Amino acid sequence: MTDKSPPFDELDRKIVAILIENARASFAEIGAVVGLSATAVKRRVDRLRKTDVITGFRATVRPAALGWRTEAYIEVYCDSAAPPRRIAEVARKYPEIAAAMTVTGAADALLHVRATDVEHFEEVLERIRSEPFIRKTISYMVLSHLLPESPEAGASESAPVAVPGGATGDATNLP
Amino acid sequence: MTDKSPPFDELDRKIVAILIENARASFAEIGAVVGLSATAVKRRVDRLRKTDVITGFRATVRPAALGWRTEAYIEVYCDSAAPPRRIAEVARKYPEIAAAMTVTGAADALLHVRATDVEHFEEVLERIRSEPFIRKTISYMVLSHLLPESPEAGASESAPVAVPGGATGDATNLP
């Protein structure tokens, strides 16, 4: 299910790389770069969307501009009986939780939380800590970001578009 | 500098919320929702872009579809003399580092890293650890995500669009 039939060739990768940088690039514009007609580009983009390689197009914003000025990561320690499913249920209840994942190490899960300010964060933390199966939390407040990039409304992370080692140099490379 | 002159009203927030969910929504489409003409919406979007409330439009993809199948957070401990600036310089050198930030707690910084596989991650980790002023690292491999949302090419985090406490209910609310 991870590898579907449609071959993902070099052209697709270039197109995806361009759309990651600018979701509003016109098909003709993309075609001029990759050497394809606008029609062909559109067909490929449609297919990439249908096969869920491209999952959406979204505007990225400065969280601070929308009032989200506080960010933190929370390590969550649960009762041994609590399965990840239960954590997921809780995470879905809080719009402040931008991401939740199970991780290696002592903690059972890691939460990425955004709040408007410290007071708001404290309130959210208290609510999370009062969940029945949560035994302990350790919070790490984010002080400042050292990289720019895609500070979407909540997400402050970007994509490594270039290939890691031995890239050919152009920005359209992907692993 | 955080609060600029242009008033950010309810209409702007609705427009931003719509564009976060679909960066390719047409101005007329947005206008129909917020009760504005397409022209008026465009002018507002142009202004939101100019004032850097909206920082860009980008396609979101499944990292796994592009070959990024390994994800981790790395706590970085530095020599006491190393300033955040030095960490930022290092972070910029690695395309695998999707996010880097200073945090509270014992660690000096937290890195969000994406790699194609465990071997690739180990290579990146070794390179990071060999940086002169880095004294220690602790890695937390991400096992599975508990929330869906915006797994952009590298970013797996989404935005809390809804207002936290006492929201009015509709999805266009922001703090």
Place this chain on the structure above:
DNA sequence: TATGAAATAATTCGGAC
């Protein structure tokens, strides 16, 4: 199966009000 070209529908964009 994939492409390109032309025709049509929709959208963007600028000016006038």
Place this chain on the structure above:
DNA sequence: GTCCGAATTATTTCATA
């Protein structure tokens, strides 16, 4: 803020390899 018209873009249709 709206209305209108020109330029651009998206989308469909058709033909080809």
